[in-house]
Amino acid sequence: MSKIESEHASPIMGPLIKGEEIDIPITQKDARSIAIFAFKTALVVDALRKEEDRFFSQSVRTDFMNGLIIPSNINIWFCAYLTRESRADTLAGYYKGHSSFKGFFELYVCTFGAGCFIFQVLSVNGFAIGPLFPDGQFDYLSVPLWPNIPAGFVWPPRRNLQIAAIDTYERFVQYHRRWEASYSLL
Numbered sequence: 001m002s003k004i005e006s007e008h009a010s011p012i013m014g015p016l017i018k019g020e021e022i023d024i025p026i027t028q029k030d031a032r033s034i035a036i037f038a039f040k041t042a043l044v045v046d047a048l049r050k051e052e053d054r055f056f057s058q059s060v061r062t063d064f065m066n067g068l069i070i071p072s073n074i075n076i077w078f079c080a081y082l083t084r085e086s087r088a089d090t091l092a093g094y095y096k097g098h099s100s101f102k103g104f105f106e107l108y109v110c111t112f113g114a115g116c117f118i119f120q121v122l123s124v125n126g127f128a129i130g131p132l133f134p135d136g137q138f139d140y141l142s143v144p145l146w147p148n149i150p151a152g153f154v155w156p157p158r159r160n161l162q163i164a165a166i167d168t169y170e171r172f173v174q175y176h177r178r179w180e181a182s183y184s185l186l
Contacts, residue, residue, distance in 0.1 A: 004068075008033035016155055019080075019116030024155040034078065034119065036091045039070050042110035044120040045092045054092060055108040055123065058166040071123070074153050076168035078119045078144035079138075081172070088170060093147070102175040111176035116156075118172070119145065122179060134178040 012030045015021040026034075043064060048053050065068040095107040105126030112119055134142075141159045144150065166169070 004036055013037065013114075013117065016117040017115035019156075022156060026155055027150055031145050031149040035069050035070055035074075037078050038110075038112070038116065038119045038121050038146070039064065039074060041090070041112050042092075042108070042123070045090060045110050046108065055082050055106065055125070064096045070146065072147075073124050075122045075144070076119055077088075077122075077142040078117065078145045079141045079143060079175075080159075081113050081116050085114065086115060087168070088115075089139075089172050091173065093176065094177070095180070107179060109176065109179050111172070113172055118175065120176070130133045138178045140176055157159035 011032050012026070017144055025072075043061055047061075049055075063071075089112070091109075091111045092105070093109040095109075098107070105124060108123045108125075110121045111147055120170055141157060143153065143157050
């Protein structure tokens with residue numbers, strides 16, 4: 001894990017977390033480095049659950065450990081997080097359901113915020129899964145990071161998650177829960 005942090009996360013994520021620099025181009029290589037750290041974080045948070053309740057299988061964890069392989073059912077977004085305080089927040093959500101037209105599915109959402117930076121990992125397991133769409137109120141600030149970042153993306157994004165009339169952490173929770181609307185519609 002220290003190799004992931006020193007070779008992948010710190011070089012690109014340090015300036016994003018600190019929020020001190022602007023106009024940082026994020027290449028696909030940079031996006032992969034962030035995605036590796038994000039997926040590692042999602043695996044660690046998931047591993048805190050009892051073995052039988054974990055979302056990710058041992059083979060997924062082993063493939064990542066041996067080759068930094070991010071499964072094809074993983075999507076990652078990121079956004080800027082403007083707060084008046086230095087903070088780190090992590091939330092994980094697990095959802096299961098069945099739909100006559102989509103079949104059985106499971107969702108795992110892991111949202112991590114540090115300083116001025118948030119990433120969100122979404123993993124979907126199931127049969128006959130079609131596209132899922134999050135609560136649209138956060139579309140304006142979420143930037144797809146993995147599997148592909150928009151060409152020519154420059155940090156910071158024009159819009160960000162910031163303190164409004166509600167507490168910073170509460171806004172973070174709302175962002176994390178944006179997939180619940182998709183789940184409830186299935």
